Amino acid sequence: MQMLTLGIDIGGTNTAFGVVNEEGVILEQGEMPTKGYAQPEDYVTALYQSVQLTISQDYLSQVKGIGVGAPSANYYQGTIEHAPNMEWRGIIPIGRLIEEQFKLPVKVTNDANAAAMGEMMYGAARGMKDFIMVTLGTGVGSGFIANGNLIYGHDGFAGELGHVNAVRNGRACGCGRKGCLEAYTSATGVVKTAIEMLASDTQSLLHQHQSLDSKLIFDAALAGDTLAKDVFEYTGQILGQTLADAVAITSPEAIILFGGLAKAGELIFEPTRRAMEENLLNLYQGKIKLLASELKESDAAITGAAALIG
Amino acid sequence: MQMLTLGIDIGGTNTAFGVVNEEGVILEQGEMPTKGYAQPEDYVTALYQSVQLTISQDYLSQVKGIGVGAPSANYYQGTIEHAPNMEWRGIIPIGRLIEEQFKLPVKVTNDANAAAMGEMMYGAARGMKDFIMVTLGTGVGSGFIANGNLIYGHDGFAGELGHVNAVRNGRACGCGRKGCLEAYTSATGVVKTAIEMLASDTQSLLHQHQSLDSKLIFDAALAGDTLAKDVFEYTGQILGQTLADAVAITSPEAIILFGGLAKAGELIFEPTRRAMEENLLNLYQGKIKLLASELKESDAAITGAAALIG
Numbered sequence: 001m002q003m004l005t006l007g008i009d010i011g012g013t014n015t016a017f018g019v020v021n022e023e024g025v026i027l028e029q030g031e032m033p034t035k036g037y038a039q040p041e042d043y044v045t046a047l048y049q050s051v052q053l054t055i056s057q058d059y060l061s062q063v064k065g066i067g068v069g070a071p072s073a074n075y076y077q078g079t080i081e082h083a084p085n086m087e088w089r090g091i092i093p094i095g096r097l098i099e100e101q102f103k104l105p106v107k108v109t110n111d112a113n114a115a116a117m118g119e120m121m122y123g124a125a126r127g128m129k130d131f132i133m134v135t136l137g138t139g140v141g142s143g144f145i146a147n148g149n150l151i152y153g154h155d156g157f158a159g160e161l162g163h164v165n166a167v168r169n170g171r172a173c174g175c176g177r178k179g180c181l182e183a184y185t186s187a188t189g190v191v192k193t194a195i196e197m198l199a200s201d202t203q204s205l206l207h208q209h210q211s212l213d214s215k216l217i218f219d220a221a222l223a224g225d226t227l228a229k230d231v232f233e234y235t236g237q238i239l240g241q242t243l244a245d246a247v248a249i250t251s252p253e254a255i256i257l258f259g260g261l262a263k264a265g266e267l268i269f270e271p272t273r274r275a276m277e278e279n280l281l282n283l284y285q286g287k288i289k290l291l292a293s294e295l296k297e298s299d300a301a302i303t304g305a306a307a308l309i310g
Numbered sequence: 311m312q313m314l315t316l317g318i319d320i321g322g323t324n325t326a327f328g329v330v331n332e333e334g335v336i337l338e339q340g341e342m343p344t345k346g347y348a349q350p351e352d353y354v355t356a357l358y359q360s361v362q363l364t365i366s367q368d369y370l371s372q373v374k375g376i377g378v379g380a381p382s383a384n385y386y387q388g389t390i391e392h393a394p395n396m397e398w399r400g401i402i403p404i405g406r407l408i409e410e411q412f413k414l415p416v417k418v419t420n421d422a423n424a425a426a427m428g429e430m431m432y433g434a435a436r437g438m439k440d441f442i443m444v445t446l447g448t449g450v451g452s453g454f455i456a457n458g459n460l461i462y463g464h465d466g467f468a469g470e471l472g473h474v475n476a477v478r479n480g481r482a483c484g485c486g487r488k489g490c491l492e493a494y495t496s497a498t499g500v501v502k503t504a505i506e507m508l509a510s511d512t513q514s515l516l517h518q519h520q521s522l523d524s525k526l527i528f529d530a531a532l533a534g535d536t537l538a539k540d541v542f543e544y545t546g547q548i549l550g551q552t553l554a555d556a557v558a559i560t561s562p563e564a565i566i567l568f569g570g571l572a573k574a575g576e577l578i579f580e581p582t583r584r585a586m587e588e589n590l591l592n593l594y595q596g597k598i599k600l601l602a603s604e605l606k607e608s609d610a611a612i613t614g615a616a617a618l619i620g
Contacts (some may be wrong), residue, residue: 089365146468151456154438154441154561157593158617164555175591198429245475249474250463
């Protein structure tokens with residue numbers, strides 16, 4: 001008899017779920033759409049049916065608890081609150097609904113916090129008690145671990161490093177403010193940087209494309225394109241100087257980068273590390289590891305959510 | 311029989327100590343110079359003698375532990391490390407030395423962390439589990455409490471909000487970097503702001519003084535001096551926007567301001583609160599209390615150090 005957990009990753013479009021063992025291995029998994037359910041109750045009923053159909057009863061009978069990763073999630077309340085990318089408005093008691101349907105204990109947190117827990121239990125942060133997880137995707141999220149615990153804050157909404165000011169009066173951010181880290185180091189932020197740089201350039205390979213994405217910029221940089229390399233240099237500069245300030249607050253053993261941009265390897269790690277070191281208080285210089293996530297990206301959201309169940 | 315603790319505040323110049331009861335009241339206290347001892351061992355011997363002479367044996371016999379606040383203190387190691395304002399160089403095992411001399415358990419942390427603990431046990435943060443303590447004095451220090459515990463970081467040096475970048479490529483800071491919060495919101499930072507503003511002004515009352523200090527600027531602002539009021543407005547602007555970024559990391563219930571500048575009351579609180587709210591992610595707006603410390607300044611270092619002993 002194993003100690004299994006069910007990890008559920010609720011995205012704006014799709015929901016992925018899987019049964020995870022104590023080593024963080026997904027034994028069975030499935031997915032279903034998140035959209036198309038008028039009420040969250042209908043969605044949870046469909047989720048229950050989907051799990052029953054996909055996961056074998058033998059595994060399900062061993063599940064001790066359910067961890068849920070969701071956007072705009074409040075850990076303390078087990079709610080999704082005013083999520084901009086979901087169909088349901090207001091405050092959704094998703095934890096309670098799942099608990100009632102599945103008759104199992106449920107913990108809910110946001111995707112980046114779940115990723116941080118996953119990294120601590122199964123990934124690059126094993127054995128660490130103080131680290132920062134930074135997820136570089138469509139948005140920029142973060143999870144801060146201090147003394148071995150997630151920092152949830154008084155309201156469950158701590159860890160919004162993506163909305164720390166990186167450039168005073170800088171680029172417009174989706175949140176309505178200016179100069180947030182997310183406006184520069186998310187996938188869309190990187191594309192914006194490239195477009196800005198292309199306006200005063202004639203040489204770059206990137207001019208060949210009608211529309212850009214971060215993968216094209218990465219490929220161009222690998223092919224030696226100077227402008228594309230400058231995009232990573234600039235992005236790393238902004239990321240590194242913002243990380244230096246976060247270090248001054250929580251003094252982590254490591255900062256772990258996860259997500260699309262992190263996969264660019266030294267193209268993004270080298271300028272980020274350099275800018276961070278240049279901006280660190282001497283007390284911290286040379287002491288903070290900048291690491292790549294060891295979670296498999298497709299599995300990370302499920303294993304991270306599962307890691308919420310100690 | 312009470313549960314008493316001995317709080318020791320080691321400053322660069324003087325050391326203050328006192329016996330503190332469970333309500334945070336100092337029952338007896340004394341002080342002695344920190345300077346003038348070639349070796350830390352000599353200092354600790356003198357400290358022991360001074361405590362024995364000053365504090366009654368009745369109280370001393372009830373002391374269960376010793377809390378020490380010191381500059382550049384490492385909580386995990388119980389050491390003072392490379393303190394720029396002390397006579398002893400290198401790493402001083404102050405916790406071990408005091409423990410051996412007094413035969414009592416000892417905990418060591420820096421002044422701002424000690425103040426945060428004092429505020430949580432006896433001050434404005436009673437009952438709170440997530441808050442930020444900001445000490446505005448000769449320097450700017452901070453202590454971050456999350457989940458009811460101090461964030462020490464992996465090395466014991468977390469909480470250096472004074473050295474977060476407030477103005478990119480800004481004013482030179484004592485730490486050798488540019489634009490740190492401390493360069494603007496410390497007592498000397500406020501004086502620098504006044505001097506900069508006076509260079510293009512002819513009206514201010516502050517022109518009457520040969521040399522400025524923060525108290526003179528405060529008095530001039532109270533007397534209606536426009537430039538002096540602008541100094542507080544500018545200082546609050548810088549402080550508020552930096553606090554907004556700290557909120558995005560730990561989402562505290564409150565931020566507590568302590569020290570000389572905090573005593574300027576609404577002169578500094580109003581612009582700080584306004585700038586913080588203007589720069590907060592919508593998720594946090596209107597939710598974070600900005601409070602004045604409730605610790606008596608002269609006692610705070612001793613009671614804060616004592617609060618380290620649960």
